[in-house]
Amino acid sequence: MLNVAMLSKWHVHAADYARKLQSHGNVKLTAVWDEQPERGSEWAAQLGADFEADLDTLLRREDIDGVVVDAPTSMHADVMVAAAEAGKHIFTEKAMALTVEECDRISAAVRKAGVKFCISFPARTRPHQLFAKQLIDDQTLGDVTLLRIRNGHDGALNNWLPEYWYDEKQAGGGAMMDLGCHPMYLASWMLGKPKRITSMFHYFTNRAVEDNAQCSIEFVNNAVALVETSLVTYRTPSALEIYGTEGTLMISDDSVRVISKKLDLPFNGWISPTQLPKEQPLPIIQWADALLDDKPMPFGLEDGTKLTELLEAAYIAHKENRTVEFK
The missing domain is CATH 3.40.50.720 (NAD(P)-binding Rossmann-like Domain)
Structure with missing residues (x-):
């Protein structure tokens, strides 16, 4: 127990x-x-x-x-x-x-x-994101040139988040610090080491922290990630788009389409895969199981630090209105 x-x-x-x-x-x-x-x-x-x-x-x-x-x-x-x-x-x-x-x-x-340490990265347990990572690792899309990830909801519009959510002293930031974590850690996981970042944050509901935000990140491998998040959007589809030199992946909610020069098919064109990777247990369950059964611990210290590295630089870029270079 x-x-x-x-x-x-x-x-x-x-x-x-x-x-x-x-x-x-x-x-x-x-x-x-x-x-x-x-x-x-x-x-x-x-x-x-x-x-x-x-x-x-x-x-x-x-x-x-x-x-x-x-x-x-x-x-x-x-x-x-x-x-x-x-x-x-x-x-x-x-x-x-x-x-x-x-x-x-x-x-x-x-x-x-x-x-043992584990951070909650639930998007890395889901079939669609696991499929995207698989395509990148297998070079099915060639070299990735651009990655776009969007994650948003209407929490700041319809006020179903607690008001302290917008207290910078407690939360450290707004939409990007919370909901934006998911596209940020996915971009880090899929593209590797970042090179530089710019940010554009907005305050649609006039709160103390941003409720609508976008970051552009260039990675060492020359790929660019567009990370978008919002607390002021109505029923936004969860979007993941990957553009490569030899293929493209488009995910919008449950719709998955891929096209690639490397897929051995009797025709050339967009396909919707019929089988995706199996969904993994949520991070909180993986943490408990790893402790109980002495299994490897997912989503560890380095993963958490890489996310904060991106977030910290994103806020500096916004506050100082400049591009931030990573060491």
């Missing part, structure tokens, strides 16, 4: 993570901590878990093997360093932290303690 503590209900995904772990069968939610004690106490009662108002007290408990971090992004570094130093395995909501320096602090603490 894996004993897990939930660290904060700040993030909108926290309740779903708790439900997923409770339905696992071999996981027990032992305790809850929250930077807002009233919220945490109420949640602990709902989960049938203990509430600990003091984080250090919770982390000293021997009946906790791992923690799920859903605290404000601005608190991630301090919370995860404390958890690692207490010998607790860590699952965290993205982003890992607000700066690469903070990610390095977390990584050093995790490695020193010898605990």
Whole structure:
């Protein structure tokens, strides 16, 4: 049995993570901590878990093997360093932290303690994205010249996100820092090392953080990624487009079409694949299974740091109105 503590209900995904772990069968939610004690106490009662108002007290408990971090992004570094130093395995909501320096602090603490770490990258478990990565790795599309990924919803229009979501001190940013993480880590996974980035952020609902954003990223392999995200779009299709020297992949929601010089077909033209890679378990389940069964841990420290490297540079590019070069 894996004993897990939930660290904060700040993030909108926290309740779903708790439900997923409770339905696992071999996981027990032992305790809850929250930077807002009233919220945490109420949640602990709902989960049938203990509430600990003091984080250090919770982390000293021997009946906790791992923690799920859903605290404000601005608190991630301090919370995860404390958890690692207490010998607790860590699952965290993205982003890992607000700066690469903070990610390095977390990584050093995790490695020193010898605990396991996983970040939530759910888009890397889905059939469509796995298929896209497979085509890139197999060179079915030739050399990738342009990648476009769009992820958006209407949360800022219809106000179904909590208002603190737009508090820069807690969240560290707006649409790009949250929803934009998904296209960012997909671009990093598919294209490798970034070379430079520019950003264009907008404030459609006049909140303190951006609600509509786009980044252009050039990679060392000469590919360009267009990363788009929005909290002010109505029923946007989840778009993934890859253009290469020998083929093109177009994904819009559940529609998948590919054309390539390399596909051995009796005709030349667009095809819709009938079989895609199998969907993998969600990262929170993979984390629990890896701890229970001593399996390799997916989506680790380097993955989280690469995402923050892109995000940190994206915000610098926006705030300073310039192109940011990566080292």
